[in-house]
Amino acid sequence: xxxxxxxxxxxxxxxxxRYDGTSDFFTELVERLKDKADFIPxxxxxxxxxPVPRDKMHLRTxxxxxxxxxxxxxxxxxxxxxxxxxxxLEQLAERNPDxxxxxxxxxxxxxxxxxxxxxxxxxxxxxxxxxxxxxxxxRFPSLPVGDETDxxxxxxKLGLRDNGKNR
Ligand code: SF4
Numbered sequence: 581x582x583x584x585x586x587x588x589x590x591x592x593x594x595x596x597x598r599y600d601g602t603s604d605f606f607t608e609l610v611e612r613l614k615d616k617a618d619f620i621p622x623x624x625x626x627x628x629x630x631p632v633p634r635d636k637m638h639l640r641t642x643x644x645x646x647x648x649x650x651x652x653x654x655x656x657x658x659x660x661x662x663x664x665x666x667x668x669l670e671q672l673a674e675r676n677p678d679x680x681x682x683x684x685x686x687x688x689x690x691x692x693x694x695x696x697x698x699x700x701x702x703x704x705x706x707x708x709x710x711x712x713x714x715x716x717x718x719r720f721p722s723l724p725v726g727d728e729t730d731x732x733x734x735x736x737k738l739g740l741r742d743n744g745k746n747r
Pocket of ligand 1: 589590591592597598599622623624625626683686688689
């Protein structure tokens, strides 16, 4: 059986790329898919050139749409990330991925699970998607995109769910 190609947030694969220098290794993903899929690690923040560790960032509304800003200083990093995202998505498209499994709640990778703030940095009630996740959805509208909080649904969309057992 031909292996699938799954783009995965690198921190879920054990890369210590989070803003505080940690990973969030998702053991179940690797155990269940290691024989069925090749993983393509992707980290928008590190691959775009940000250091580890780095300043914490979050998403804010603005008249120019959703912005990615540093929490402490309010520095707007949106343009910095957007330039990388455009190039990266074209590179990934050439590899014909079968899906994306992204890290929840991240300002870059979160999928409808990321905290949202007003222009002054005050927390809003609604959740949104990170800037990379939103761009992935736009660029690959027909591909399964999921996060680690609902692996079963993601596997189902890939045709790999079998009552919790590997096929
Ligand atoms: S940007 Fe995404 S892949 Fe990189 S550390 Fe944050 S959640 Fe993980």
